[in-house]
Amino acid sequence: MNNKTLCKALPAIALAGMGCAALAQRTPPANNDQVVIPEVDRRDIEKPKFPSNDFEVGLFTGTYATQNFGSSWVYGARIGYHITEDFFVEGVYGQTKVSDELFRRILPGGIFATTSEKLAYYNFSAGYNLFPGEIFIGGRRARPSQFYIVGGVGSTKFADQRKPTFNFGFGYRVYLADWIALQLDLRDHVFSLDLLGRRESTQNVELTGGLTVYF
Amino acid sequence: MQISDPYIEMRTGPGRGYPIFFVAPRNDWIEIELRHTDWFRVRTEDDKVGWVSRQQLETTLTAAGGTKTFRDVLLDDYLTRKVQLGAAWGHFKAEPFLKLWTSYRFSDTLSIEGTIGQVQGVFSGTDLWHVDVLIEPWSDKRISPFFGVGLGKFKNFPNLSLIGVQTTDAKLGVARVGVRYYLSERFVMSADYALYTALLSDIKSTEYRAWTAGLSFFF
Numbered sequence: 001m002n003n004k005t006l007c008k009a010l011p012a013i014a015l016a017g018m019g020c021a022a023l024a025q026r027t028p029p030a031n032n033d034q035v036v037i038p039e040v041d042r043r044d045i046e047k048p049k050f051p052s053n054d055f056e057v058g059l060f061t062g063t064y065a066t067q068n069f070g071s072s073w074v075y076g077a078r079i080g081y082h083i084t085e086d087f088f089v090e091g092v093y094g095q096t097k098v099s100d101e102l103f104r105r106i107l108p109g110g111i112f113a114t115t116s117e118k119l120a121y122y123n124f125s126a127g128y129n130l131f132p133g134e135i136f137i138g139g140r141r142a143r144p145s146q147f148y149i150v151g152g153v154g155s156t157k158f159a160d161q162r163k164p165t166f167n168f169g170f171g172y173r174v175y176l177a178d179w180i181a182l183q184l185d186l187r188d189h190v191f192s193l194d195l196l197g198r199r200e201s202t203q204n205v206e207l208t209g210g211l212t213v214y215f
Numbered sequence: 216m217q218i219s220d221p222y223i224e225m226r227t228g229p230g231r232g233y234p235i236f237f238v239a240p241r242n243d244w245i246e247i248e249l250r251h252t253d254w255f256r257v258r259t260e261d262d263k264v265g266w267v268s269r270q271q272l273e274t275t276l277t278a279a280g281g282t283k284t285f286r287d288v289l290l291d292d293y294l295t296r297k298v299q300l301g302a303a304w305g306h307f308k309a310e311p312f313l314k315l316w317t318s319y320r321f322s323d324t325l326s327i328e329g330t331i332g333q334v335q336g337v338f339s340g341t342d343l344w345h346v347d348v349l350i351e352p353w354s355d356k357r358i359s360p361f362f363g364v365g366l367g368k369f370k371n372f373p374n375l376s377l378i379g380v381q382t383t384d385a386k387l388g389v390a391r392v393g394v395r396y397y398l399s400e401r402f403v404m405s406a407d408y409a410l411y412t413a414l415l416s417d418i419k420s421t422e423y424r425a426w427t428a429g430l431s432f433f434f
Contacts, residue, residue, distance in 0.1 A: 050247050050248075052250035162333075178251070178256065
């Protein structure tokens with residue numbers, strides 16, 4: 001090989017070598033194929049609006065024990081929203097007629113202007129489904145249920161006094177179907193009252209049962 | 216629709232504790248009938264009905280399946296939530312104050328808020344409402360301050376046992392500063408300080424200060 005041909009061949013070899021290196025970088029060896037082929041499914045779907053039933057409305061009735069005045073029949077309505085599986089919020093309005101008959105037996109004239117006074121309350125509460133579960137009706141049917149704790153703030157209007165009221169309690173809810181539930185509630189309403197000579201804090205326990213519809 | 220998640224677990228009820236009775240694989244066709252909180256009632260082709268969590272349906276429900284991470288979906292979800300409802304408890308001129316408010320978010324930083332409140336004092340009570348414009352400059356932060364101004368009305372009525380007092384009806388202006396703490400995707404804790412100016416007449420006005428703290432959530 002003479003000098004001239006070497007001069008010509010050298011760049012060619014160098015180029016070929018570089019090309020080979022570049023080729024090696026670009027194509028992986030055939031036996032090292034992609035092990036996992038991602039199953040990415042790109043679709044163009046319009047996400048529809050699904051019907052949901054996070055809201056509830058309900059009616060309830062039961063008994064309301066006004067401190068010092070005995071218990072009376074209470075009824076009311078609730079509206080609620082279930083934020084997640086665990087938490088819900090609700091607004092409740094209820095009313096009852098409180099009688100001062102016990103006082104009238106020994107105190108002619110009684111406490112109130114008339115024999116009975118309306119007690120009305122509203123509150124906003126937050127609840128937590130503490131023990132979700134299932135109940136079994138017979139051998140073939142199971143319905144979801146929840147034992148919940150609940151508490152909140154509100155107002156009570158009684159004998160021309162409006163009092164800030166705290167409430168707390170617990171309840172039990174059984175879904176008869178996906179859209180209707182049976183609900184039992186035990187609540188303590190705490191507010192101060194100035195009726196019997198002195199302003200004092202009163203505990204008023206309420207036990208109710210009701211039906212709630214989800215929409 | 217067709218399942219694009221690897222599989223979905225169907226439960227007997229809308230909750231994490233209910234037993235799984237059926238697993239449907241990818242590419243099966245399902246029909247979503249109802250949503251209750253974060254659970255979807257799903258019917259398969261062979262008429263099995265069960266409840267599936269939102270997490271398991273996340274790619275199935277995303278428009279371009281698989282291109283988004285779960286976090287992106289959560290963020291999208293969060294940004295589409297515009298309406299907020301909350302309640303707060305505090306002090307209005309040293310008297311107990313309960314308020315309920317709802318807000319609508321126009322953008323990340325601007326929202327409009329309506330409030331109704333009730334002050335229940337020993338000698339008198341006050342009902343009030345106001346509509347505010349709120350600015351929340353750092354709403355992407357977990358703890359984010361906000362500022363607001365608003366207008367509304369104010370009605371003070373004494374307890375009936377007091378004699379010789381009248382109800383007061385006045386317009387009010389309010390300036391607020393507060394802070395929000397985003398607990399999770401849906402829940403927010405907030406505290407605020409408000410300066411109420413009741414315009415009793417053309418020349419007379421009174422100022423009240425109020426502190427409240429409360430919880431709210433996005434629908």
